[in-house]
Amino acid sequence: MPHENTPPSVPLRVLVADDNPVVRAGLTALLTARADITVVAEAADGHTACAAAETHRPDVVLLDVRMPGMDGLSALPRLVRVAPVLMLTYSGEAEIVQEALRRGAAGYLVHGEFTADQLLTAVRDTGAGLAHFTATAAGAVRAQLRREPAGPPLPDGLGSATAYGESPPIPAQPPISAKPLSQLQPAVGQLTSGRSADRRPTAVDRSRFRLSAREAEIMDLIASGMTNQQIAAACFISEKTVKNHINRIFAKLHSTSRAEAAAKWLGTAPGSERAGDPR
Template sequence: MPDPTRPEPFPHPPPPTAATPLRVIVADDNPVVRAGLTALLSGRADITVAAEAADGRAAWEAAQRHRPDVVLLDVRMPGVDGLAALPYLVQIAPVVMLTYSRESEIVQEALRRGAGGYLVHGEFTADQLVTAVRDVKEGRAHFTHTAAGALLAQLREDRPTTPPGGPLPESPNDATAHESTPAPPNGLAISAETLSQLQSDVGQSSSEWTGRRPAAVDRSRYQLSTREAEIMDLIASGMTNHQIAAACFISEKTVKNHINRIFAKLHSTSRAEAAAKWLGTAPGSTQGRR
């Protein structure tokens, strides 16, 4: 029998439970990009890909079924595209646009429709993408430099061109009518408060997207095979050879062989140079648009 004069030992605490992984839906019409993103995100202990989708309608249906924490959404997809699906998806979960579309009017429209971030392929690393997914769940928006630049350009256009009347304020308390929002570090992470201000400054218009899209880069002149084009897409998204091999179910040696042929066709000597040409951001690339 236990001795009543002796205190009961402290009970052993229950083992700590693992945090519930963030549930993500990946929506992109390119199956290789979807597979690559899924492999990249699923490799993190605190993230799981709940579903993939090839267009906006499938993304919305998957979001209703799985109730994700974050949706990664492409812009240009057949059928219901990303911009059309965006207002419906943001009612379910925060949405990050993850796309090759870098045009300022598309960025601004995505913000008007409720996007919590905008990442352009080729402008972020795998680690930055993972950080963006985690942060957007907590209300911290993320933009790569092209998207941030588009927003800043719009803000500058809307800024008054003449100074306000009256004398220069003597103290910060006298300038409450002209408060400013601090710039985010490196132009990538933006607080939820700043996002709200940006959405207001970019415009509150609820007009429907007209469907007038700037022309895409004409990549046919590079004469890449289907597989080479898929791998070039993944290179431009910032993936390593190891990640590309996992996404395409091929060996790293095969990836390297493909990359050598891609570099020869694009007349490039580095991943950055090849990505710039592929995305249409290299000098003189405007001649390759259609």
Template sequence: MRSPEMPSPFDTPPPPAPLRVIVADDNPVVRAGLTALLSGRPDIAVVAEAADGREAYEAALTRHPDVILLDVRMPGVDGLSALPHLVPLAPVMMLTYSRESEIVQEALRRGAGGYLVHGEFTPDQLVTAVRDVKEGRAHLTATAAGALLTRLRSEDAGRDAAANSPTTSSALADAPFSPEPLSRMQPPVAQSRYQLSTREAEIMDLIASGMNNQQIAAACFISEKTVKNHINRIFAKLHSTSRAEATAKWLGTTPGSSGSRR
């Protein structure tokens, strides 16, 4: 007779505990969208939301997450400043609109386990990335992968230069990027010149990347009507009547512009 304490080989094993995730983003709409997306999966649970790096750190201390999704630009304590304090607590994946190569490289240098730029991944790819980062498998969207490749090439060039001159070395290896807190960084030139809000600048970036309104709405977790309202304001500020004209001004490719934005 089988002992009551001995499990039967025919018993169905209990499902594994869901991955515990913290979502840190200063935009409540983005947080809500990510939480709804991830919580809809049976093996993922969003255990806390945070509006800046300090809140993410405090939540991580008490909620013991398996993965932290972290935005870069947030008021208060920004993502890069919080990153070294979060990495010892749980794997961190950057999930952000920030696509500057210096920021991507610095996030990876500080221990981020992945870097996803909004608009460059599908919901299923995001879910896969969350699961993989927990297991130590890095995920990078196209922009982040390009930044990493640029860094590797720079380091290779630095090593070649060092072979010919022992007093020189890779700037990235010996003088890593040390940004000011992002809450004090100046906005991009075009954003400042045209007085676009942070959200309008994000949407203008997506327009310039070739996305249509439906894709922008999905990437930003907002309605298409809201996207259209933002675009109307953007066109007014850029004195443009078409996406092509607005993109040319935004990227600094129109005659008389003050140089490329990127």
């Protein structure tokens, strides 16, 4: 039994920053269900995240990369001055992972590559000063290390022999210079990821499909190229539930494949400009 004068443990305070309201709600529900974690604020963009961090002083920040206004990479330098930042995102491009680490990220998790329990462990460990990376991010870190210039010279005789008949090591290449997010990927802040209503093509009248809010959310994710497993992880639902939603979506869009449904949803299917014809 703890001593009667022992103060109660203080929950880990977390700020969740992601422009997808479904993802934010799912993360908040997952984290606050644990007695040792509490979500002190949510944010849908970098500006709001920075303001919330200054106000609430969290112990850990969960941060998406692609957000409207100020993206995650742009917000990172300000956020890391307040708390360790764990990137939690669909953006697994090596250049973005490496740039996030240069700007101070404490870890990097790519959606679809971790379980709920692994996420909880990563959040707790980030608060304790330990780093976590999913497979894609770890690969980007290894690639970066291979490209970094050599450090101080080794003592004489060490590291100079070729082992087991291998070829001599490839000379190190200069490190990648730090670049703003917009230069890492073409118009990265403008890409249509399908995860935010703000990014939908304005010319498409989607109300005619009569999808529910959840069905529209899932159709956005389908159009962005996600698998059922990734959609389930993003929405914190089972794959079976995802399949049930997709069956209803296909019926409403008069589609028999993901590609056909996505084309109609994005307005690229032949005749899709005719607002009265959902086929």
